[in-house]
Amino acid sequence: MKSVLLTLALAVCFFSLAQNSGIKQGDQALFKECLNQEDPYFCTNESFKNLISKLITPTLTQEIKNSTYKDGLDISILFISDEQGKVIREDIEVYCENKNLQASARYLISKLPAFEPKSDKHLTRQSVHVYNLTFIPTPGYESYMLAPPLLTNKRIGYERLATYKNCEGDLHESQICFHKKVFEVIRKNVTLPETLVSYTDQINVFYLVNTDGSFILVDVIGGTQELHKETKKLKEDIKRAFTKIPPAQPALIRGIPTIQDFNLPVKTSMTIKNYYGN
Known part of the structure; x- marks a missing residue:
């Protein structure tokens, strides 16, 4: 043997995350439109990433294409939602070399509708939302798409x-x-x-x-x-x-x-x- x-x-x-995160409703703030999905946590993450992706307009694509970071643009995002699920605007952090994308992302986050907050079983019902994303060019630099996770650089980390x-x-x-x-x-x-x-x-x-x-x-x-x-x-x-x-x-x-x-x-x-x- x-x-x-x-x-x-x-x-x-x-x-x-793959689409079987195992995170239950109540453990993290979630988009309300995702609550009836099979995996609300996965749905929330993907929905937010799609919102950020839509900020890469044709005008911004041309701007990135002509920059020193044309082969890959990183954007790191951190924000906190409070006990009612509302984004705390003072705690929004966005890091990105492209200042137009940085400003657009910050504005988008400040206007997000209230999340479904954590349940009251937690000591704090505030939730932290962290996204480290990298956009890479399609062939011919015609547009930019999200890179696979292993190619993503992370600027925002954990304090513990x-x-x-x-x-x-x-x-x-x-x-x-x-x-x-x-x-x-x-x-x-x-x-x-x-x-x-x-x-x-x-x-x-x-x-x-x-x-x-x-x-x-x-x-x-x-x-x-x-x-x-x-x-x-x-x-x-x-x-x-x-x-x-x-x-x-x-x-x-x-x-x-x-x-x-x-x-x-x-x-x-x-x-x-x-x-x-x-």
Whole structure:
């Protein structure tokens, strides 16, 4: 029988949510028109990004095309909605090299209709909204579109990332400690398939730490075809493991608990002894 090892790849990064975020209504302020959608949180995020995309008019496209940032324009946005779901205008932050887009985005945010706020089960019903977006040109620089998440530069970050009380040290050390604890629960509760043929492979575990510190598994993406065959069972095992992860201290922005999303790369490999059939 092959012995399969599970190891942690320490390069942990953030990701853009797929349409199964697992965030329930009441955990974050949402667009009211999204409340009846299958995933209101995903709907809210995509709707807002579409609003920002529409600010890239033909005139602005020409302006960007003739600039030093014609191959990629970043815009980072942070705003807070209050207990009634209204945007707090004094707390709007927008960073962008193109000042026209920056001003247009700030004005758009200030005019947003009230969100459906967090439920009263939270200590604060204020919600933080953070978007780090990059626009890249289409062929011929005819227009600009949103770049995939992995190509996006992030200027707005968290004042505290999700962590555990006993994970002390600087930011880097704290995050390594945090992810090792998450990984250890996965390792103890997941039996990887023995059908893995390649010596090493990698799966990516996408998850959230909610505003209350609870963990939500979003998706698991496998590597090789052999591993893909077992993906359904693998997802079920990892989902079960996530129910056993103790709540963490949530991420903070402006002192407000904030949803944080992660991509945890996990490497799978057979032991050298069994790999060579000994």
